[in-house]
Amino acid sequence: MFFSKKSLTLMATIAVLITENVCFAVPATEAPAGFDGKTNGLVDQGTFDADRVTFEERDTIETGLGPVYNAEACSECHQNPVTGSASQVGVVRAGIFDGSSFKELPGGSLMQDRAINAAIQTRVDNRANVRSFRVSTNILGDGFVEAISDETLKQTAALQPSQSGGGIQGTAVMVEVLEAPGNYRVGRFGWKAQHASLLSFAGDAYRNEVGVTNPLVPTEATPNGRSVAAFDTTPDPEDTGADIADFTVFMRALKTPPRDTVLAATTAARSGEQSFQKTGCGTCHVATFVTAPTGTVINGGTFTVPEALGNKTIHPYSDFLLHDVGTGDGIVQNGGPSSRNKLRTAPLWGLRTRSRLLHDGSALTIADAITRHRGEAGKVVNQFNLLGQKEKDNLLSFLNSL
Template structure:
């Protein structure tokens, strides 16, 4: 069978049985591709921005892992994989800067701000379009690892809802609840704002790279009506790609790539019952069943929990309040260097001690362990 793939300028000759492998390879090529601004000599690669955080998916997820933070001699962030989310407690965007700060721009424009970082805290300087609204809050987000996400997508809604207890009916201080997005249960992103990997990838293209997709057909990404110079720039939407910059086939290929990334191998260490004894397992549920009878050992319930004042960011996303976060899966912890949503914690223990709200009791039980038990529990979590 002959398949012509104009978006890469290549012609492949493959039998139909290899279609899935080809979709995966195409998805990886698109995931790795650095996008360019429009107009470009190759329509299949343009559409970047006009405002953006990164030129490619790979830039924010090196080796499909978490982002990194590097600093120049002025303390400005030089790494990729972090973004600054903005918004208010009611769920509204900033009227000028939208829902995310874009620190880069195509030729002729300037990024929206410079971002400095010190000891886990982000500082915004030189806002290009004037001050934010008085009720706008901001918080850092460090990109998450991508391994195993296809298995999380297979977890049934019933399995997620089985662990929800929005009114704390069992009176254990934990009241997890789902984030409902357009009638569907969110399960991806820090506040569970995406019900599927297709939607999550589309959101990332819009917010991080500034490109239109079937999920968000706006060619100008997060640009607002107040940013006239951004809206005056050319875009890369063409009839060849459904009038978009990333059409449904491209987004489908990337989704296939994400769905097929293998999950981290399970740990060989035992927790000696400490994970459950401290209450960590009440939210970081070790295993969830999938629709096809498999078991996903991600250590998450995929629900929202109030994590207290220390981790609150004041930004509502969907049903998630400024104090709520989706339980972060712990698989892949052994490859993690910076923890929590903004990378402020440099160790598992430091991350635990930022926990509050519904996790306060578990944190207290952890800190009351003997030094030997605490060491063994941390060793276990760090092996996941």
């Protein structure tokens, strides 16, 4: 039998794919990083810029703002240092703890601090004995985070008990993909890993933060269970789906937060990174992930990982899993009752741009955020406390380079 050179190469490639494991056959490439307002290659720069404008657009009563809301545009809370990043802006969550479990007040746990009419100004209900702040999180790089397979995150969780000598076990919460009802995926976005898809988050945030109803969340908020219908002058849904689609393309096309390359190259930061790993911070703040191969179908069949996001290496310094590190605020979102006092490992990429740390912004220095860790992170923080002053300074240099 005769085989052409081309078909022999093809057969050899197939043999490699079969014998090795597809994931390792093609080396992953580094995801583009930058605070430069440029597309990561998912779409052209013109499309990216147009979608950024939608993300920055201030809604008005005519376009559906409110009746209750927290801000007029996505970028009001996601902008430091470029559109799509995080910011110091916080929101309020509240609910009831009845002695055994957390209960939402009718209307959910997120409060809206602003209203288009003083008559519907909302304040936390007196019945709510659980009250917490939430600082805005970063979105840069989240297109790659969305493209991490569930299996990869579950494997990370499965390895943690042996990596930590038993103390650490992250929880992968399964959350519904709003655009694919009935389909569940490992949550990874938000302080409680409450969403798995960026489109789901966009639909949720547009209604809950800006007050604009949309096909994924088609009815107005009812803060503390109170209807705001009398003040809803625009027919629902106020967004036909075009805006949430634009937000999503913009978010998926964002580059990852870049390192401070000058600081990162110093001996102090390099040695600090070793201490970070040696003390065990890296068990939860996982340095590196590789996204699913191009062509992988995710989000309940509604999204296929494109080339710009597939098989990319990223350095988020998070496992995207929930842990109890002693800072829990008692709020349950999509993760079920056991997630009450757990939080997603805060991704540390872009840390140097964050001024208010931990979910509630209660830590104002990185050192304070570290020493506040307890619970699952107790042993690791003891190790940190045992480091000499020089090693601690080096570890902080490393963190300041992120």
